[in-house]
Amino acid sequence: GENVEQHPSTLSVQEGDSAVIKCTYSDSASNYFPWYKQELGKRPQLIIDIRSNVGEKKDQRIAVTLNKTAKHFSLHITETQPEDSAVYFCAASIGNQFYFGTGTSLTVIP
């Protein structure tokens, strides 16, 4: 089955700096790559996603890039703010089956 690896497991940045989280996947059949933000005690919330026919997608301060050849995708957060502090999960999907990374705990230091 699919295997998704996520790095780093923890990340601290100064407010205003950028944060980058990277994921790799193993199955070339994966065709949908969502990113979720999970605040403490809350449900994972979909923040951005990308489909395999697109190389990059941006939504305000958040962007995701996909390299299908290398089987990796990344989340980029610019101009980080304290409210960006949370755990972020990547996932790879084959049809309606989802495989999650282990999460990155992001701390934005004011």
Place this chain on the structure above:
Amino acid sequence: EAGVAQSPRYKIIEKRQSVAFWCNPISGHATLYWYQQILGQGPKLLIQFQNNGVVDDSQLPKDRFSAERLKGVDSTLKIQPAKLEDSAVYLCASSLWGGATYEQYFGPGTRLTVT
């Protein structure tokens, strides 16, 4: 649109007791997932339903866990008997059937503590 609903939100039980969780997916979502999320880890799929049929239950500990989705809508997940290592958040999610890709939406989860 209304989101995925789950109850209860919190449950504390002693080991060897039984517990049941309920999930109501987003209206029209044919696919329903139950995940187990242990503190500090990503969600781990326990079982996936397509309508009322099981798509994947390969990681469900079938000696103690069971799940059903009657009429292809609501679902219940049961643990009997519970063990200490079952302490986790149990997340229900749903996605819409159709097309080549599927957006998945999560419920608020049930935090289970087994003492």
